[in-house]
C-alpha cells in the first residue's frame with residue numbers, strides 16, 4: 001500500500017503541491033487527473049523519491065521512499081520525459097534494468113519488443129516519441145515490480161497502441177495484482193482503466209473517489225409525468241445534483257441507488273422513466289459543480 005499524508009512541495013514562490021493525502025491500495029489503478037501545472041508530476045516524483053517533500057509523509061509498504069533503495073525496488077517509474085542512456089539501444093536498457101530489478105524478465109522483453117514491432121538493436125535516439133513511450137512501457141512491465149508510476153504515459157501513443165497498453169496493464173493487474181498510479185490531464189483516458197480517481201487543482205486534491213462507488217451512488221433518470229410535479233418534493237431528503245427540463249421531459253441527476261431513484265419516480269405516476277448511464281465526465285461535472293467549480297475548464 002502507498003500512503004501519502006499532507007504532502008507539500010514549494011518551488012520558490014510556487015506552491016506545486018499543497019496538503020495532498022492519498023492512499024493507494026494494492027491491485028488498484030489510481031488515476032491522478034488535472035490541468036497542466038496542477039502538480040501531478042510533482043506528486044509522482046515525490047512518491048518515487050526523486051523529489052523530497054517539504055512536509056508530510058510518504059510510505060510505500062510501510063517504508064519511507066526518499067533515498068531508500070529497498071522501497072525503490074518496489075516500483076518502476078515511466079516519466080513524461082523518458083530517460084535513456086545516450087546512444088543506448090533497447091538491448092542496453094534491458095541489460096541495465098536486469099541489474100536494477102532482480103525480477104526483470106528478459107525473455108518477455110524480447111517477445112514484447114517483437115509484438116510491438118520494435119528493433120532491440122536500433123539506437124533509441126532514432127525512435128519516434130511514440131516508440132520511446134512504447135519502449136518505456138515494455139521496460140516497466142518487464143521489470144515485474146509491484147507498483148508502476150506512469151506520467152502521461154498514454155500521451156503520444158496512437159489509439160490502437162493506447163488500447164494495447166491498457167490491456168497489457170489490465171492483464172498485469174489481474175494476473176499479478178500490479179498496482180498502477182497514472183497521471184493524466186484527460187479524464188476520458190482514465191475512465192476505462194482506473195478504480196479510483198483523484199482530481200487535482202492548483203496543487204490540492206479537489207475530489208478523490210472510488211469509481212465503483214461513484215457510479216453506484218449517482219444516477220441520471222429521464223422521465224415524463226402525467227401532471228405537473230415538484231421535482232424537489234419527489235426527491236426530498238436526497239441530493240438532486242441537476243435538473244434539466246425540456247417541455248415535459250425531465251432529466252434528473254441525483255444521489256441514490258438505482259432502486260431508490262426508481263421508487264421515488266414511480267410514486268409520482270410517470271408516463272415514462274428510464275435510468276441513463278452516466279459517464280465519469282458527467283459524474284465529475286456533477287460532483288464539482290456542487291462545490292462551486294466548473295470542472296469542464298479544469299480537465300476537458
Ligand SMILES: Nc1ncnc2c1ncn2[C@@H]1O[C@H](COP(=O)(O)OP(=O)(O)OP(=O)(O)O)[C@@H](O)[C@H]1O
Nearest residue numbers: 011014016034035036037038039040041042043185
Ligand atoms: N523543478 C521545478 N522548479 C520550479 N517549479 C517547478 C518545478 N517543477 C514543477 N514546478 C512548478 O510546479 C507546478 C506543478 O508542476 P507539475 O509539473 O507537477 O504539474 P503537472 O500537473 O504535472 O503539469 P503537466 O500536465 O503540464 O505536466 C507548476 O507551476 C510548475 O511550474
